[in-house]
Amino acid sequence: MSFQSPVYNSLKEQIDTMVTIVAVSKTKPIADLQEAYDIGVRDFGENYVQELVDKHEALPKDIRWHFIGHLQSNKVKYIAPFVHLIHGVDSEKLLIEINKQGEKLNRKISCLLQIYIAKEETKFGLNEAELENIIQKLPELKNVQIVGMMGMASFSSDSQIVKNEFDTLKKLFDKYSSLSIDNLKMETLSMGMSGDYKMAISSGSNLIRIGSMLFGERVYKNK
Numbered sequence: 001m002s003f004q005s006p007v008y009n010s011l012k013e014q015i016d017t018m019v020t021i022v023a024v025s026k027t028k029p030i031a032d033l034q035e036a037y038d039i040g041v042r043d044f045g046e047n048y049v050q051e052l053v054d055k056h057e058a059l060p061k062d063i064r065w066h067f068i069g070h071l072q073s074n075k076v077k078y079i080a081p082f083v084h085l086i087h088g089v090d091s092e093k094l095l096i097e098i099n100k101q102g103e104k105l106n107r108k109i110s111c112l113l114q115i116y117i118a119k120e121e122t123k124f125g126l127n128e129a130e131l132e133n134i135i136q137k138l139p140e141l142k143n144v145q146i147v148g149m150m151g152m153a154s155f156s157s158d159s160q161i162v163k164n165e166f167d168t169l170k171k172l173f174d175k176y177s178s179l180s181i182d183n184l185k186m187e188t189l190s191m192g193m194s195g196d197y198k199m200a201i202s203s204g205s206n207l208i209r210i211g212s213m214l215f216g217e218r219v220y221k222n223k
Helices: 005-014 030-038 049-058 073-079 092-105 128-140 159-177 197-202
Strands: 020-024 043-046 064-067 085-089 109-114 144-150 184-190 207-210
Touching: 005 020, 005 030, 030 049, 043 049, 049 064, 049 073, 073 092, 085 092, 085 144, 092 109, 092 128, 092 144, 128 159, 144 159, 159 184, 159 197, 184 207, 197 207
Parallel strands: 020 043, 020 207, 043 064, 064 085, 085 109, 109 144, 144 184
Antiparallel strands: none
């Protein structure tokens, strides 16, 4: 299944122009990404470092690459030179490493702080105490720019549970938006994927990550 251009165009018509659509292209072949690029898609989301590096090398250089997976500290150096936005900063250790690599490159790397809002142990993210600790350390980390927050809601058929989790993150986002720190500017609230993006937008999301709607179901290589 190749990139679904009519679905993308319809989605763009449905949502506010201030909402960014990140096309989640993990495991998809370069030809599918090129097809999406050719109709105007510029924001792509990848989960795996090596796959992201390979696609960056093969595709046009004006693409905005979003790393949306669980990032290991020892792999930051591979994407630091070009990544547009790292979505899942879920520990102080990871943020310190991103800052270190940014310093080496004389580059300020944009990040989202991932907040734990779901009721599932498989999800990653900062709790409120960890979040507060990171915010206090930000002035020391000159080569990272925190541009917002992201969170993944529970995988639940109960829409009220999902809505409550989105609303919780929006409250935290608003709380920290008023702080005056040079490398903290809350502009992006990333919530919502193919199954719940409408609810996420209604709760204040301005960045949604859409994969299966645009590319079909994921294809995983045999390990």
